[in-house]
Amino acid sequence: MNDNLQVMKFGGTSLGDAECIRRAADIVARATRDGLVVAVVSAMGGVTNRLIQAAHASALGDLDAVSGLTAKLRQEHQAAIENLVSNADQRVQLAAELDQIVEEVTSLCRGTALLRELTPRTLDAISSAGERFSARLLASALRESGFNAEAVEATEVIVTDNHSGRAEPMIPETRERATARLAPLLAKRSIPVVTGFIGATVDGRLTTLGRGGSDYSATILGAALDANEIIIWTDVDGVLTVDPKLVPEARTLREISYNEAAELAYFGAKILHPKTLRPVSEAGIPVWIRNSFSPERSGTKITATGHPTRRGVKAITAMTNVTLITVGGRGIVGLPGVAAKTFTAAANAGTNVLLISQSSSGNDICFIVDSGDSARTIAELRAAFALDLAHKEVEHITVNPDIAIVAVVGDRMRGTPGIAGRTFSALGHRGINIIAIAQGSSEYNLSLVIEARLMRDVVQALHSEFGLERRASRFESVESERALAGVY
Numbered sequence: 405m406n407d408n409l410q411v412m413k414f415g416g417t418s419l420g421d422a423e424c425i426r427r428a429a430d431i432v433a434r435a436t437r438d439g440l441v442v443a444v445v446s447a448m449g450g451v452t453n454r455l456i457q458a459a460h461a462s463a464l465g466d467l468d469a470v471s472g473l474t475a476k477l478r479q480e481h482q483a484a485i486e487n488l489v490s491n492a493d494q495r496v497q498l499a500a501e502l503d504q505i506v507e508e509v510t511s512l513c514r515g516t517a518l519l520r521e522l523t524p525r526t527l528d529a530i531s532s533a534g535e536r537f538s539a540r541l542l543a544s545a546l547r548e549s550g551f552n553a554e555a556v557e558a559t560e561v562i563v564t565d566n567h568s569g570r571a572e573p574m575i576p577e578t579r580e581r582a583t584a585r586l587a588p589l590l591a592k593r594s595i596p597v598v599t600g601f602i603g604a605t606v607d608g609r610l611t612t613l614g615r616g617g618s619d620y621s622a623t624i625l626g627a628a629l630d631a632n633e634i635i636i637w638t639d640v641d642g643v644l645t646v647d648p649k650l651v652p653e654a655r656t657l658r659e660i661s662y663n664e665a666a667e668l669a670y671f672g673a674k675i676l677h678p679k680t681l682r683p684v685s686e687a688g689i690p691v692w693i694r695n696s697f698s699p700e701r702s703g704t705k706i707t708a709t710g711h712p713t714r715r716g717v718k719a720i721t722a723m724t725n726v727t728l729i730t731v732g733g734r735g736i737v738g739l740p741g742v743a744a745k746t747f748t749a750a751a752n753a754g755t756n757v758l759l760i761s762q763s764s765s766g767n768d769i770c771f772i773v774d775s776g777d778s779a780r781t782i783a784e785l786r787a788a789f790a791l792d793l794a795h796k797e798v799e800h801i802t803v804n805p806d807i808a809i810v811a812v813v814g815d816r817m818r819g820t821p822g823i824a825g826r827t828f829s830a831l832g833h834r835g836i837n838i839i840a841i842a843q844g845s846s847e848y849n850l851s852l853v854i855e856a857r858l859m860r861d862v863v864q865a866l867h868s869e870f871g872l873e874r875r876a877s878r879f880e881s882v883e884s885e886r887a888l889a890g891v892y
């Protein structure tokens with residue numbers, strides 16, 4: 405749509421308090437010197453968790469807990485208003501909007517408590533309140549610095565299907581509405597500050613895109629507005645070789661491909677919502693991940709090709725809160741349709757299957773789901789296999805929630821021999837048992853299922869096995885080693 409348009413998303417930590425919000429406003433303000441900016445915001449750090457807690461407390465009828473949580477929300481946003489806004493009229497206006505949103509949340513919680521039932525639709529309405537506050541706060545901070553800025557509700561610009569809690573965007577409709585709502589603001593040099601995480605159905609019912617969904621909001625809007633680039637401002641220097649909370653020696657990757665970023669996000673790297681790259685990869689819009697606390701650092705660029713590296717492996721990721729489900733028994737050898745029945749049952753339960761593995765003897769099929777989906781999936785499986793279980797053709801359907809997936813990721817793993825061997829021997833030397841393995845034919849990743857309690861050890865072992873830590877090899881200088889690996 406525009407010459408030199410940047411979509412900039414700020415995560416929860418980057419909007420943690422008034423000082424962070426001011427820093428975010430400075431980043432946006434600086435970027436407007438070079439072109440147009442649309443800002444997308446998450447809720448202030450911790451706010452969405454508290455809103456979800458309030459929603460669940462109200463389903464249990466615990467309105468005392470709800471008032472404690474809403475009082476805290478009001479207080480932290482009020483503190484931010486007082487810190488950020490000097491103009492008295494603006495303060496009064498913002499405080500009134502804050503009151504109104506808190507009031508809406510309170511009524512939704514009261515209704516939920518009355519019925520003792522939290523519907524997905526109500527949960528969406530309650531959990532999205534944080535973005536509605538933070539968009540107003542960032543817009544005010546920008547106005548405070550003398551810029552034109554307007555908070556925009558994403559319900560007006562992002563059109564989705566009606567899947568509460570995991571809505572999918574409808575791109576043509578979003579393109580139309582986003583252009584109609586945002587182009588006039590940009591034309592008059594006003595900076596739109598759009599609520600992340602939120603969308604609405606064609607007929608205007610609020611939906612959310614899933615936890616961490618503001619990243620996805622940014623790329624949906626970037627694609628819809630034909631942005632030149634998208635910048636995701638967060639609390640680390642970019643995409644690192646592994647989560648620095650697990651391995652402090654993790655290094656920042658200079659450039660990675662859409663595929664690599666998508667694999668990392670899919671297998672648990674919290675840095676990006678798993679669907680973030682979908683809207684932009686076809687159009688080839690670059691996505692940057694940068695540190696809002698160190699804006700002078702250039703961060704990681706995500707592009708179609710990524711940085712070519714000689715090494716096969718670029719990064720390691722881990723996913724917990726997942727459950728392994730196994731359908732097994734001697735009888736299933738050669739029993740036609742078992743796989744189809746298994747995955748139809750999972751689909752009927754509305755479950756997203758994260759990883760599949762089948763033993764070569766055909767004695768069991770195992771797959772991994774989000775732990776939150778496990779009970780529903782098991783119930784569907786037991787119903788689908790009721791007869792087979794009764795006739796002992798299927799002997800067991802078992803569940804193991806104490807597992808984690810660790811994935812080794814890199815575009816150039818394809819055709820690099822020995823990666824699986826190195827992975828297995830690195831773990832074998834440490835006496836670590838691998839429960840299941842999966843490798844897609846794309847060869848961008850090799851995924852291992854291990855006991856959850858070993859997750860940190862496995863991640864550290866593999867990070868060091870593939871030389872991803874901050875250490876020069878014996879044969880190459882630090883610079884050439886890092887250049888080859890595409891890290892800083």
Ligand code: ADP
Pocket residue numbers: 414415416417418446616637638639640642643644645646647648649668672673674675676719
């Ligand atoms: P935001 O609030 O900005 O959306 P998140 O907490 O959702 O931030 O994501 C940033 C966090 O992702 C980092 O603090 C880091 O711990 C975690 N993370 C996990 N894997 C990686 C990785 N490979 N590179 C960088 N950060 C990662």
Ligand code: ASP
Pocket residue numbers: 415416446447452453534600601614615616617618619
């Ligand atoms: N605030 C939402 C969450 O906590 C969305 C996001 O942070 O991206 O999940």
Ligand code: MG
Pocket residue numbers: 415616619674675676677
């Ligand atoms: Mg996030």
